[in-house]
Amino acid sequence: MTNPDDPFAEADDFEIAPVRLTVDLGALADNWREMARRSGSARTAAVVKADAYGLGIEDCGTALYEAGARDFFVAVVQEGVTLRTYAPDARIYVLSGIWPSQEQLFFENGLVPVLVSEEQLAFWMSVTAEHGDHPCALQVDTGFNRLGIPLEDAIAFTDDVSRPASFSPVLVLSHLHSGDTPSSELNQKQLESFRRVADAFEGIETSLAASAGIFLGSDYHFDLTRPGIALYGGEAVNGGKNPMRPVxxxxxxxxxxxxxxxxxxxxxxxxxxxxxxxxxxxxxxxxxxxxxxxxxxxxxxxxxxxxxxxxxxxxxxxxxxxxxxxxxxxxxxxxxxxxxxxxxxxxxxxxxxxxxxxxxxxxxxxxxxxxxxxxxxxxxxxxxxxx
Structure with missing residues (x-):
């Protein structure tokens, strides 16, 4: 605050800023704990892509790590590099996968690429053949038609004799396109498709539910949930009261x-x-x-x-x-x-x-x-x- 007795005293920048943003990291941590509670026996990650949804990956990442999150998802490799400083022993997944020349960033920072296409899958197998095994995840498209290896191709891959014996993803995931609409019959259809994937990749952890999927119930939780918008106080499901604290x-x-x-x-x-x-x-x-x-x-x-x-x-x-x-x-x-x-x-x-x-x-x-x-x-x- 400014000193009224000294008009030239240095002011608190926040108190006089034209626009200002308050981020309640306690509310953020509480929201993660609430989503972890709703996830039941599944482990709960934290999605911090897009600079923690605009609120600052450094501070938000630290608060979520201190709250107990040990799995994180970012969109691009640079976000993962930044986050590594603030989540030292967490597993950090990069949702857009990997491109040639990024290998060193993944290895040096212990990042896990989420392979989203046949091209990335082939590239990653060549990388591990040259440099040795390194954790990866596999995204399967169960009806979104966004990123992901087609369902039948992913299932067939489990029996592919040309698949290197050392190649084994630590996580297989997919994403619901209508999870925010609980009444949508398409959620059940995607769930059935993903169960086929989970059965094919037996012994490997699986993940389907982001924020909205967590609210759909335990059938959708699998081994790991991935809350994003709900952590930051946003509505994950259309209609009804939002149970999350504003951040x-x-x-x-x-x-x-x-x-x-x-x-x-x-x-x-x-x-x-x-x-x-x-x-x-x-x-x-x-x-x-x-x-x-x-x-x-x-x-x-x-x-x-x-x-x-x-x-x-x-x-x-x-x-x-x-x-x-x-x-x-x-x-x-x-x-x-x-x-x-x-x-x-x-x-x-x-x-x-x-x-x-x-x-x-x-x-x-x-x-x-x-x-x-x-x-x-x-x-x-x-x-x-x-x-």
């Missing part, structure tokens, strides 16, 4: 509060016309900070189908975005907030405990994942560590 709070500072008259317009294009005399708070966040333009209160195509744009939270009240969100600025209507309770320099919560992440995502026509992973570089970050 991230994004806030933007009010630069100015201005009066505007009934009939005047707000922001680019004049797409929003005031229906009353109003007070408007202009805050220092825009789409350059990941506060998406589609959250605008008017003037964007989404508003033709979804009436309301986003809301912020300030002084104990929800306040709507009015007009178009711009690159660096967003305008909130704070007319209903008593003037004595709000002033320039205060912060509006963009998402967090009072503005649920996925509610804001829906207002943008997207999901909480995108909001987290779109957080811009201008956020001053503060991490709250478990006691």
């Amino acid at each position: 991230a709070k994004a806030e933007a500072r009010i630069i100015q509060i201005r009066d505007a008259k009934e009939g005047e317009t707000v922001s680019y294009g004049g797409t929003y016309q005031l229906s009353r005399d109003s007070r408007l708070a202009i805050v220092a966040a825009g789409y350059a900070d990941g506060y998406l333009r589609s959250l605008s209160g008017s003037g964007v195509p989404l508003r033709q189908n979804v009436k309301d744009g986003a809301f912020g939270f300030v002084a104990g009240r929800k306040v709507p975005v009015v007009g178009r969100i711009t690159m660096d600025l967003t305008i909130f209507d704070v007319t209903d907030v008593p003037a004595a309770e709000i002033r320039s320099g205060d912060y509006v919560e963009l998402f967090g405990p009072n503005m649920p992440l996925d509610d804001v995502g829906r207002a943008a026509g997207t999901i909480g994942y995108e909001l987290l992973t779109s957080l811009g570089l201008r956020y001053e970050r503060r991490y709250i560590y478990p006691e």
